Amino acid sequence: MGLFFEKNEQESSKLFKVIDVVMLVILTILLSLTILNEFDLLYVGTLFIFLGVRSLLDAIERFIAKEQKKSAVHAGFAIIFLTTASSLLFI
Known part of the structure; x- marks a missing residue:
């Protein structure tokens, strides 16, 4: 049973954990500002920029960590988020 459910994911480094927590706090604050300002395009675009980053x-x-498939998926999402942000901010 352990053959099919191996844990491949390596532990993140301390730097990436700190950056991840800071980004989550910023995204939470930005999401609340976006909701309070009735989804203004400036806030929504900035939210998508932070999601892309x-x-x-x-x-x-x-x-x-040499996980090529997951790296490609995350890079694809980054391109989608940053393209959406640029289209929202530069209308």
């Missing part, structure tokens, strides 16, 4: 950091972390 967070996905890009996850992609870098996975690339360092």
Whole structure:
């Protein structure tokens, strides 16, 4: 049974954990500001920028851990989030 449910994921480094917690706090604050300001495009675009940066950091972390498939998925999400942010901010 352990053959099918191996734990492949390596532990994140302390730096990536700190950055992840800081990004989650910033995203939570930004999400609450977005809701309070009735989903203004400036706040929504900034939220997507931070989501893209967070996905890009996850992609870098996975690339360092030599997990190529997960790295590509996170990089794809980063591109989608950053493209959405640029289209929202530069209307």
